[in-house]
Amino acid sequence: MSFSNADTIFALATPPGVSAIAVIRISGVSALRVPHLFGVEASVPRTAKRVFLKDDRGIILDDVMLLGFAAPASATGEDVLEIHCHGSVAVIEDILGVLAKTEGFRPAEAGEFTRRALDNGKMDITAAEGLADLIEAETTLQRRQASAQMTGQLSRPVGFWREEIARLLAHLEALIDFADEELPEALRQEIEADTAKLCAALETALDDQRFGEIIRNGLSVVIAGPVNAGKSTLMNLLAGRNAAIVSDTEGTTRDVIEVRLTLSGIPVRLADTAGFRETADNIEAEGILRAQTEINTADLVLLVIDGSQPGWAETADKMCQEFGSPYLIIASKSDKGLVAADLDEDGYFSADLTQSKTAQKIEAALHSYLAPLNQANQTPIITRARHRDAFAAALVRLQHSQTLSWEGDIALIAEDYRRAASALGRITGHIDVEELLDHIFSRFCIGK
Amino acid sequence: MSQKFDVIVIGGGHAGTEAAAAAARMGAATALVTIAVDKIGEMSCNPAIGGLGKGQLVREIDALDGLMGQAIDKAGIQFRMLNKSRGPAVQGPRAQADRKLYRNAVQELLASQDNLQIIEGAVGDLSTENGQITGIITEDGRHIYAPSVVLTTGTFLGGLIHLGTERTPAGRFGERPSLQLAKRLRGLGLPVGRLKTGTPARLNGRTIDWDRLVMQPADDILVPFSSLTQRIEVPQISCGITRTNEKTHQIISDSIHLSAVYSGQIEGQGPRYCPSIEDKIHRFADKSSHQIFLEPEGLDDSTVYPNGISTSLPRDVQSALIATIEGLEKTEILQFGYAIEYDFIDPRALAPTLELKALKGLFLAGQINGTTGYEEAAAQGLIAGINASLHCNPSAKAADGFILDRADAYIGVMVDDLVTKGAPEPYRMFTSRAEYRLHLRADNADQRLTDKGLEIGCIGPVRSRHWTDKKTALSAARRLLSSQPKGPNVVAAAGLPTPRDGSMRTPADLLALEGVGLTQLFEIWPELATIPEPLHNQLETDCRYAGYLERQQADIDAMRRDDAVKIPAHLNISAIGGLSSESKDLLARYQPQTIGQASRIPGMTPAAVVALLRHLRKISSAGDGQPRPISASFSL
Numbered sequence A: 001m002s003f004s005n006a007d008t009i010f011a012l013a014t015p016p017g018v019s020a021i022a023v024i025r026i027s028g029v030s031a032l033r034v035p036h037l038f039g040v041e042a043s044v045p046r047t048a049k050r051v052f053l054k055d056d057r058g059i060i061l062d063d064v065m066l067l068g069f070a071a072p073a074s075a076t077g078e079d080v081l082e083i084h085c086h087g088s089v090a091v092i093e094d095i096l097g098v099l100a101k102t103e104g105f106r107p108a109e110a111g112e113f114t115r116r117a118l119d120n121g122k123m124d125i126t127a128a129e130g131l132a133d134l135i136e137a138e139t140t141l142q143r144r145q146a147s148a149q150m151t152g153q154l155s156r157p158v159g160f161w162r163e164e165i166a167r168l169l170a171h172l173e174a175l176i177d178f179a180d181e182e183l184p185e186a187l188r189q190e191i192e193a194d195t196a197k198l199c200a201a202l203e204t205a206l207d208d209q210r211f212g213e214i215i216r217n218g219l220s221v222v223i224a225g226p227v228n229a230g231k232s233t234l235m236n237l238l239a240g241r242n243a244a245i246v247s248d249t250e251g252t253t254r255d256v257i258e259v260r261l262t263l264s265g266i267p268v269r270l271a272d273t274a275g276f277r278e279t280a281d282n283i284e285a286e287g288i289l290r291a292q293t294e295i296n297t298a299d300l301v302l303l304v305i306d307g308s309q310p311g312w313a314e315t316a317d318k319m320c321q322e323f324g325s326p327y328l329i330i331a332s333k334s335d336k337g338l339v340a341a342d343l344d345e346d347g348y349f350s351a352d353l354t355q356s357k358t359a360q361k362i363e364a365a366l367h368s369y370l371a372p373l374n375q376a377n378q379t380p381i382i383t384r385a386r387h388r389d390a391f392a393a394a395l396v397r398l399q400h401s402q403t404l405s406w407e408g409d410i411a412l413i414a415e416d417y418r419r420a421a422s423a424l425g426r427i428t429g430h431i432d433v434e435e436l437l438d439h440i441f442s443r444f445c446i447g448k
Numbered sequence B: 001m002s003q004k005f006d007v008i009v010i011g012g013g014h015a016g017t018e019a020a021a022a023a024a025r026m027g028a029a030t031a032l033v034t035i036a037v038d039k040i041g042e043m044s045c046n047p048a049i050g051g052l053g054k055g056q057l058v059r060e061i062d063a064l065d066g067l068m069g070q071a072i073d074k075a076g077i078q079f080r081m082l083n084k085s086r087g088p089a090v091q092g093p094r095a096q097a098d099r100k101l102y103r104n105a106v107q108e109l110l111a112s113q114d115n116l117q118i119i120e121g122a123v124g125d126l127s128t129e130n131g132q133i134t135g136i137i138t139e140d141g142r143h144i145y146a147p148s149v150v151l152t153t154g155t156f157l158g159g160l161i162h163l164g165t166e167r168t169p170a171g172r173f174g175e176r177p178s179l180q181l182a183k184r185l186r187g188l189g190l191p192v193g194r195l196k197t198g199t200p201a202r203l204n205g206r207t208i209d210w211d212r213l214v215m216q217p218a219d220d221i222l223v224p225f226s227s228l229t230q231r232i233e234v235p236q237i238s239c240g241i242t243r244t245n246e247k248t249h250q251i252i253s254d255s256i257h258l259s260a261v262y263s264g265q266i267e268g269q270g271p272r273y274c275p276s277i278e279d280k281i282h283r284f285a286d287k288s289s290h291q292i293f294l295e296p297e298g299l300d301d302s303t304v305y306p307n308g309i310s311t312s313l314p315r316d317v318q319s320a321l322i323a324t325i326e327g328l329e330k331t332e333i334l335q336f337g338y339a340i341e342y343d344f345i346d347p348r349a350l351a352p353t354l355e356l357k358a359l360k361g362l363f364l365a366g367q368i369n370g371t372t373g374y375e376e377a378a379a380q381g382l383i384a385g386i387n388a389s390l391h392c393n394p395s396a397k398a399a400d401g402f403i404l405d406r407a408d409a410y411i412g413v414m415v416d417d418l419v420t421k422g423a424p425e426p427y428r429m430f431t432s433r434a435e436y437r438l439h440l441r442a443d444n445a446d447q448r449l450t451d452k453g454l455e456i457g458c459i460g461p462v463r464s465r466h467w468t469d470k471k472t473a474l475s476a477a478r479r480l481l482s483s484q485p486k487g488p489n490v491v492a493a494a495g496l497p498t499p500r501d502g503s504m505r506t507p508a509d510l511l512a513l514e515g516v517g518l519t520q521l522f523e524i525w526p527e528l529a530t531i532p533e534p535l536h537n538q539l540e541t542d543c544r545y546a547g548y549l550e551r552q553q554a555d556i557d558a559m560r561r562d563d564a565v566k567i568p569a570h571l572n573i574s575a576i577g578g579l580s581s582e583s584k585d586l587l588a589r590y591q592p593q594t595i596g597q598a599s600r601i602p603g604m605t606p607a608a609v610v611a612l613l614r615h616l617r618k619i620s621s622a623g624d625g626q627p628r629p630i631s632a633s634f635s636l
Ligand SMILES: Cc1cc2nc3c(=O)[nH]c(=O)nc-3n(C[C@H](O)[C@H](O)[C@H](O)COP(=O)(O)OP(=O)(O)OC[C@H]3O[C@@H](n4cnc5c(N)ncnc54)[C@H](O)[C@@H]3O)c2cc1C
Pocket: B010, B011, B012, B013, B014, B015, B016, B033, B034, B035, B036, B039, B040, B042, B043, B044, B045, B046, B121, B122, B123, B124, B152, B153, B154, B155, B156, B157, B171, B172, B177, B178, B181, B197, B198, B199, B274, B338, B339, B340, B365, B366, B367, B368, B371, B372, B373, B374, B377, B378
């Protein structure tokens, strides 16, 4: 099967299975000729038409609605036809079957409609990312965030910053390449002031508690703690099913086990790790290592520790020192008698993990971590690590440029801007010299 | 009568002379055919060499043993290092030239060059056989044969001078254009376009009131262009600075409709960085005055070039506007300004060797490729000359020709820009065009290029010896700089900045710090005093930039990886999956030869480059590892 934009592609746009209505989407040069394949004479662009599709023997397949869009005013930028048919598995199969055996038609590859839209300039990369996220969205917050990104939540500010960097860099390049021209005296002050503003805007965007990525990828919650403390029991309690193996034999949970669930409207990736084996009073180093990466990259660590064992609080305290992430201490097995601890009241809570009603208690405790995410009234700009890396890299360079002396080497200041521009360019497409020259020649009168 | 050579160069301008000398240095039997032998090395416009970006080009030409640096060192009458206070990477040497001395210097250098014969004649035709050039035919019927021909006809192809509404076919003022050859090239089906440029009036310096003007002298220390030059012997002069005023602007606005540029008479695109005075006043109406440099054209020549008022207004308007300018009230005009329009070949028709893709053996260099400026022309001439000689020597080592890339040299930046993006306006070098500007400095051109030149064979014995000595001195100096680390106490005791981390520092570590110079280190490391003084600056700069250069190296590696992924010449673009019609159109129009080039096409999206790469990977099932991933990382 060739993978070419010359083919007309089609796919069922609604979920497979029985439904009231199903939509088949067709895009490509032959899309608007599809009605003829089903014995229908209809010109469809920009209209909705109700027709009877027939097979090659003239037998009626279904009573459908056709919606046509002529290129380039369509979602993909190509001719597009939507067949709204009845959601019967047989009807859908028949229609797709006719298309599949027609020359020049083939089923769409995953994401191919989106890529054609992207190729045809119907969306920029960030919008395409938004669309991909929208399709994957499982929660209301994810959906809201994805549509915001699709409609420019990210591309608008980034576009603006890109323009700013290009403009400032152009000014610097003018100071270098046209040093003998009469450039405005205040150019340096202008660059400095606008750079400060730009840095502030980038800082604000970066200072978002990573909400966007959390909403998109789910909050990563890792359950850690000594072997046999009740970690897997807690996991099952929260997940409401037997995801991890619970046993009395130490070290049962070998690999990291992950479940996805929604807590307080926030998607959560809950991971159960192998326990830290405790020997006498020091923790076995290897056990820590195994879970360490999980723990360090977590948004939240739930440290489970057997509260019926003397000295649990000290052990917990020691372990928490090592965590790079926020944590919550759960002293388990309170039913066996909680050993009193010299710990702050709010610093932990005790629970009997074998009781199903404990689940609510723990969820309530988690809620205080999750609620702020849900309440964030502004949809975050950054939704992916790649955006964050790019903005952070740009910010670092711009801040570095502010430490350099203008009396010394302007080329080094410009170098920082060039690096900042190329960092942002990874999201928005690179800034070309011609663009800089356009800025320079339209703003300054240059040349002998 | 018929003659046979290895390489024929057409045109004795800045591109042609470098091309001819380079081919001859390479050992090719070379002929330089030009309309007027006494005009060889003529400066058509402003009498100056170098400047920002351009000065770097001249140093690079010199590093490859070219003529321009040596010629200007014998002819420069006002040497200045531009951007002295803005950092070593962006400094550019510039010198005003005595026009006659420059011409003489070029002609003398050519006269002493072995393997080179100079022939006077206007070339009217090219002879070809099976898509391969075989020689040239002069307008008076002489047929000269060679398997390689370099065409460097400057502004002469279909040249048309505009002065007000007057139009005169010409190559330069007072010189005939090349019409027959222009017609022949159009007949070859080459992509021909029109560009324009302009020049100001020339003034009689004896009639300028110099006493009322601010004067700008040469630098105190004269830094030569060529590393072979010991000292500048030419006497130095000052130039005057004056300005336009509101009266000047009024006259121009009133007559702007009479300017050839504004009457719509000119179809060619002019450069935005070299605007005519009428352009400046039209586009920047709020600026009430523009600076003019009055540059003498020679030591014993009273002609003055007023830099900043290029124009194609009618004669009477030119006279009137010049008379409004302070110091020029009574000035006599020796020659009026004009605009010139000429044919150029879209350089996208060229390979990076500057050979035409469609006609083997024919190389183009200089203004004919859409560039402007002597330095740009000379640099291309050098590359074309080297490649022309490689072309006619099948046993040559470099089978793909001599190609410098964007990290090697400004020359590489220019050639890549031209063959990738074409020349929508006359192309001029700026330092901002170079991504790796901190590395491509005027001070290290020889270190970047001379060894490459030696390898290809374009370096003569004198420079070869000189460079070997310098290289030895440099590596000895580098060894000294990176050995004998000293602790913070020693450093502090010498009054030098002492970073608080307590670590040991070598001289190189200390030179990386702002404000530390080599001589300050002699107290701690007396042996550093053995480093020859001329090397100080560049060693200091190397150390200062070390951190930046390291970071840049990763980018350079990525760029080279992309440039190494070749795109087959007869790629079926329509078969590439996942490519928008816009991107296909760009590929068809620009015909990039590598993934790197493709990614530099304006308007090419990262997504399209990925699609192209994916396609290349699919069709090269041979599994030789090529093509590899590209630097423009992109994922959806
Ligand atoms: C009016 C004018 C204004 C300019 N303004 C500027 C400026 O402001 N800034 C700037 O940087 N540059 C300027 N230039 C450009 C600069 O002069 C050129 O870029 C540079 O000289 C180009 O070098 P070249 O070797 O390509 O061509 P040229 O120096 O033009 O040399 C062409 C040579 O080819 C020879 N020739 C032509 N036709 C034939 C033939 N058929 N047979 C044999 N020989 C032939 C000619 O005799 C000549 O020797 C200007 C040029 C002109 C004419």
